[in-house]
Amino acid sequence: MGNKGLRFAFRDGFKNVVRHPLILLASISTMVLMLILLGAFMLFSLNSAHLLKQAGERPPVEIQFEVGADENLVRTLDQKLSENALIVEHKLMSPAENMEFFKERMGKDEFFDDFDYRAHIPWTILLRLSDPALGASFKDEIMKYPGVYDVMMETSLMNLLQDANQKVSIISAVLFPFFCLITVLIMSNMVRMIALARATEISIMKTMGATDRYIRIPFIVEGLFVALVSTFMTLLILFLGYQALTGRMQGGAGALHFLPLSRLLLPLTLILLLVSVIVATLTSVLSVRRYVQV
Secondary structure (H helix, E strand, O other), X not given: OOHHHHHHHHHHHHHHHOOOHHHHHHHHHXXXXXXXXXXXXXXXXXXXXXXXXXXXXXXXXXXXXXXXXXXXXXXXXHHHHHOOOOEEEEEEEOHHHHHHHHHHHHOOHHHHOOOOHHHOOOOEEEEEEOOHHHHHHHHHHHOOOOOEEEEXXXXXXXXXXXXXXXXXXXXXXXXHHHHHHHXXXXXXXXXXXXXXXXXXXXXXXXXOOOOHHHHHHHHHHHHHHHHHHHHHHHHHHHHHHHHHHHHHHOOOOOOOOOXXXXXXXXXXXXXXXXXXXXXXXXXXXXXXXXXXXX
């Protein structure tokens, strides 16, 4: 088939797209749902790995004292911790040091010109245990010391993220094939209706010597159109939702941070586009072979 025949085949494919708008809309809507599920799973998985990496890079235990706690009590506990064989490393942070860390992470020094950090920011001790499994018993012991307000464990966050990641993986593994099947069925019905509507035309084309490839191309073009539109809509929905959600959940200084959109755009686009093109192309090819016998 020459270039001219190929152009005519593509032209017929785009013409067929608008002949059955309701079925086209149903195909796009279902594929968007399928891709949103896949995209949401990817966003969650990538951010879980990112948050776990952040949590693993920082001391997993932070002892937070009451605001205004006596410095002697703080340094006494710090000295005891330095003699504890279970502690691999530890660092005492004064309210002034915590304030500077907070300002550095925020990047807005002018916001704190009149801020009295002594009345709001406590002493803290950052440390790492030789065995994370000892975290619960270590917390219970430290909470008995006077002046201690809380003992925050990064290991709890890591366990929570790992558990949530497993549950999301299971849910996605169950729902994704379901939405994929629904998409295939609806797209197959779209191809069937178009093929039956053009049955006489296709029969004449075959009589005149049209190749099977020439006849299949318009249906593949329709599938690719559905894939491209669905991918674009899915990316738009996911990124708008992601930006709104992370904007609300993003913490301040010392908090774990989500991946920026710039790092998610390329992998997410490639995966969603690949999946949508494969599903749409295979559905179009197999459906037209079934209903038109070409």
